[in-house]
Amino acid sequence: MNTERFHINVPKIDKPRVVVIGGGFAGINFIKELKDGPFQVVLLDRHNYHTFQPMLYQVATSGLEADSISEPFRRIFNSYEDFHFRMLKVISIDAKNNEVKTLIGNLKYDYLVIACGTKPNFFGNENIAKHAIPLKSVSNALDLRSKFWQCLEKANMTKSDIHKRATLTFTIVGGGPTGVEVAGALAEMRDHILTKDFPDLDMELIRICIVDSNPKVLKAMSQKSSEDTKRYLEKLNVELLLNNRVEDYDGRTVALESGGTITSETLIWAAGVTANTINGLGENAIEKGRYLVNDQLRLENQINIFAVGDVAFLKTKDYEKGHPCVAQVAIQQGKHLGKNLMAIHHGKVSRPFSYTDKGTMATIGRNKAVVDFPNRLHLKGFFAWIIWGLVHIYYLIGFRNKAIAFYNWAESYMTYDRGTRLIIKPYVPMGEKDAAKFIKQNEIGI
Amino acid sequence: MNTERFHINVPKIDKPRVVVIGGGFAGINFIKELKDGPFQVVLLDRHNYHTFQPMLYQVATSGLEADSISEPFRRIFNSYEDFHFRMLKVISIDAKNNEVKTLIGNLKYDYLVIACGTKPNFFGNENIAKHAIPLKSVSNALDLRSKFWQCLEKANMTKSDIHKRATLTFTIVGGGPTGVEVAGALAEMRDHILTKDFPDLDMELIRICIVDSNPKVLKAMSQKSSEDTKRYLEKLNVELLLNNRVEDYDGRTVALESGGTITSETLIWAAGVTANTINGLGENAIEKGRYLVNDQLRLENQINIFAVGDVAFLKTKDYEKGHPCVAQVAIQQGKHLGKNLMAIHHGKVSRPFSYTDKGTMATIGRNKAVVDFPNRLHLKGFFAWIIWGLVHIYYLIGFRNKAIAFYNWAESYMTYDRGTRLIIKPYVPMGEKDAAKFIKQNEIGI
Numbered sequence A, B: 001m002n003t004e005r006f007h008i009n010v011p012k013i014d015k016p017r018v019v020v021i022g023g024g025f026a027g028i029n030f031i032k033e034l035k036d037g038p039f040q041v042v043l044l045d046r047h048n049y050h051t052f053q054p055m056l057y058q059v060a061t062s063g064l065e066a067d068s069i070s071e072p073f074r075r076i077f078n079s080y081e082d083f084h085f086r087m088l089k090v091i092s093i094d095a096k097n098n099e100v101k102t103l104i105g106n107l108k109y110d111y112l113v114i115a116c117g118t119k120p121n122f123f124g125n126e127n128i129a130k131h132a133i134p135l136k137s138v139s140n141a142l143d144l145r146s147k148f149w150q151c152l153e154k155a156n157m158t159k160s161d162i163h164k165r166a167t168l169t170f171t172i173v174g175g176g177p178t179g180v181e182v183a184g185a186l187a188e189m190r191d192h193i194l195t196k197d198f199p200d201l202d203m204e205l206i207r208i209c210i211v212d213s214n215p216k217v218l219k220a221m222s223q224k225s226s227e228d229t230k231r232y233l234e235k236l237n238v239e240l241l242l243n244n245r246v247e248d249y250d251g252r253t254v255a256l257e258s259g260g261t262i263t264s265e266t267l268i269w270a271a272g273v274t275a276n277t278i279n280g281l282g283e284n285a286i287e288k289g290r291y292l293v294n295d296q297l298r299l300e301n302q303i304n305i306f307a308v309g310d311v312a313f314l315k316t317k318d319y320e321k322g323h324p325c326v327a328q329v330a331i332q333q334g335k336h337l338g339k340n341l342m343a344i345h346h347g348k349v350s351r352p353f354s355y356t357d358k359g360t361m362a363t364i365g366r367n368k369a370v371v372d373f374p375n376r377l378h379l380k381g382f383f384a385w386i387i388w389g390l391v392h393i394y395y396l397i398g399f400r401n402k403a404i405a406f407y408n409w410a411e412s413y414m415t416y417d418r419g420t421r422l423i424i425k426p427y428v429p430m431g432e433k434d435a436a437k438f439i440k441q442n443e444i445g446i
Helices: A025-033 A053-060 A073-077 A126-131 A138-156 A161-167 A177-197 A223-235 A327-345 A381-395 A399-415 A432-444 B025-033 B053-060 B073-077 B126-131 B138-156 B161-167 B177-197 B223-235 B327-345 B381-395 B399-415 B432-444
Strands: A017-021 A040-045 A049-051 A070-072 A083-087 A092-094 A099-102 A105-108 A111-114 A118-120 A169-173 A207-211 A238-241 A246-249 A253-256 A261-263 A266-269 A273-275 A290-292 A305-307 A360-365 A368-372 A378-380 B017-021 B040-045 B049-051 B070-072 B083-087 B092-094 B099-102 B105-108 B111-114 B118-120 B169-173 B207-211 B238-241 B246-249 B253-256 B261-263 B266-269 B273-275 B290-292 B305-307 B360-365 B368-372 B378-380
Touching (some): A017 A025, A025 A040, A025 A073, A025 A327, A040 A073, A049 A073, A053 A138, A053 A177, A073 B177, A126 A246, A126 A266, A138 A266, A138 B083, A161 A261, A169 A261, A177 A207, A177 A360, A223 A238, A368 A381, A378 A381, A381 A399, A399 B399, B025 B073, B025 B327, B040 B073, B049 B073, B053 B138, B053 B177, B070 B073, B126 B246, B126 B266, B138 B177, B161 B261, B177 B207, B177 B238, B177 B360, B223 B360, B360 B381, B368 B381, B381 B399
Parallel strands (some): A017 A111, A040 A083, A111 A305, A169 A207, A207 A238, B017 B111, B207 B238
Antiparallel strands (some): A092 A099, A099 A105, A360 A368, A368 A378, B099 B105, B246 B253, B253 B261, B368 B378
16 A cells, blocks of 8 residues: 555665564674675664663663663664665565565565564453553553653542552562562662652552562572562562462453452553564464474574574473573574574585573662572672673663663662653553554554 | 542641742742742642753754653752642632632642743644644654654655655744754754665755744844854755745645745744743733733732743833743743742842843854854854853753763764664654643643
8 A cells, every 4th residue: 555655675786685574682683793794684673773671671660761772773783784774564474485575565585584572462351451561662661651650640649548559559460570670670769769759658558569470480590589589579568479360450450360459550561472473474383472493593394584582482402492582592593593694605504503591680679689690600689780780781782872871870879869750751541543553553664 | 520539739837838830940940949948839830850941952853862851850859848749730820819720629829930931832723733843842852853763764765756855854943043953953963874874865855944934043143143053054954944934734735925835744843932821810911922020020910929931021121022932031030039039038128130141052063053142242163062062061950961961962972973863652643632632631740
């Protein structure tokens, strides 16, 4: 329909074309390996920027500006030869004709790299989808930031304690790193900022809950880390509802599997995700919702289609259930595939991928963090927190963002303050119409 | 309707209550004078933050983060005694009963300070209101930022040069400081960033126009400054359509008074503003759309109601048409009224306001600025630009924002780069329904 006015407009040149769908950790690290190489690279993404996802919770909790964790693709790659970015959503893949389909036309590829990550999985519950706030995009994070401060302003003008409590209850679904980090940051804000900002409000009315179906938080980490984290959370007055599940949510009442309920006007979805698979490759290509790849990160039965990062399902002896959906895997797979593609092109041998676990970490709050090193060494407290900060700053794209993030943290640490307490675009729950508009908007991405 | 669940909830204490409507330059500078004084101060605003309006154009043109020019009221005032902020819109003023009316109830005052500034004035043209982007709020600035980068991405995928040109034409209505500053910043981005970011796009297709009904730009400044600015703009390839007016706009075609048209998918409204007057004080209280005040900044025929800043109309020998709507007047009036109120309370004499013109300035781009000092000294070029930067950083609220703004500028200056080129919330033209929802949203502000 838009093909009369628009076209994808990538020049045909005498180099094989690599189309990359998605500019997350996997996508951008893959492209970096191909810099000024023998390929034409086309990156397709619905956003014009890369998001440093592990730090989204910082934006949501007023710790960092949205701009500090986002880096425009064109800025990252504007010195690359034969690189093209198009802000487009891919509708389907046509492997027979070697092309991807978008609303404004088709694009031929010689190699296709699927790196479009995951989206929140509400397990088919439309009520939850409508009322919960996920934490997968910068826009989500800003919504949560607005919602949080709106709740505080609202509660401050609410008559009854019952209503106040409902407005001031923040329920987080999922006790993984994101859930734990959001809960910790909210609790620290309560203790250090809200007491000053809302002196008339009874801080006892603020309730922060984590609901998780597992018997422990941070189940992917060591027993020690999990236990330390539990202690940290309890110290911060975060309620843990473990061995439990959220079954429904109408915007006010959280229905739990156990039969209980939580009256909570905010539900933060830090639980399941599902891979962003694309139409066209058939059901056989998919295992456990992700693209099944071999140790070359190539799709089964395909010659020139690869998948990397969260969207890829790679089963090895050490990872029988596939690799974890974390930044490190995505980064390593992206880099590995980039090196392999260069090798293939130069007639060299392509090597199997093997994941090097560099350790896992999570931060719960000021001086409260846990680190599991691959050698089973476990660290907690102040030193773990410093390591967490350094590693995250190191991986942030671009000197500018690093400098601003460092400045923000140094300032927060010294002053116990958080700067970006703004309701710039008020959070409005997404009605069905808005949702439809939003989706349409994102189809062609322009 | 909301009064069952909500109340304004300001404690009654043994101090006279001062209600301040609006936390712009006038409002916050007024409140600062009353710090820990003999009054209870209640600030009402629809936003939870103060906006440094002179820098909005920097946010719109990817130079500064939104968060750097916004400061939460509760952060500014959280060390003040007997200060209360409520995120509420005032619906009307009832001078007889000394109270202001909001959707969640009424609030009594002993003194009322109206400081709610201005809003864009589209002179009753609904088409323009629907399609133009004003530059009065942080949200506007982010909309313009998104729109600008959306246009670039879109043009890059557009087939015909005619459509490309329409998408890449940015028409600015108003040749005052905001219009000139936006035009200059867009032109600099074209020359230093877009050439690198969009190498396939013909930069000749980008058109930046300023339409103004006056025969010159910056009409409030000296003849010299106006001429220098004109030269700077022409050097930057900004088209000036002076002695002309925008009569209509349908989202694509700008109809000019002269009979000509500009095909332009973006219309930036940096022209007229109108004061945010509130129902209830009668037509006699208003002159030229603003509240008529005497030299004590008190409304005619009122004992305890004052107006300061853009919303006030103060006629003096030097300012027969009222004082200009600029930050300096608002700051000085706010401070002056604060001091007067303290004097009145202590039985001292309240003094008449007199404006000290500290000079005017505008920046067109890198090393391109003009400054008029009150002694008729005129400065331009690099030194004017440095002065502009220092003055604006000096007035930015809070050390944190100053540091980040300084960092951004220093970096931009050295690298010719601008960091925040993000389309976080895509710009969607506001339909009537959305507009209604937006207004409703802002009524109670929560």
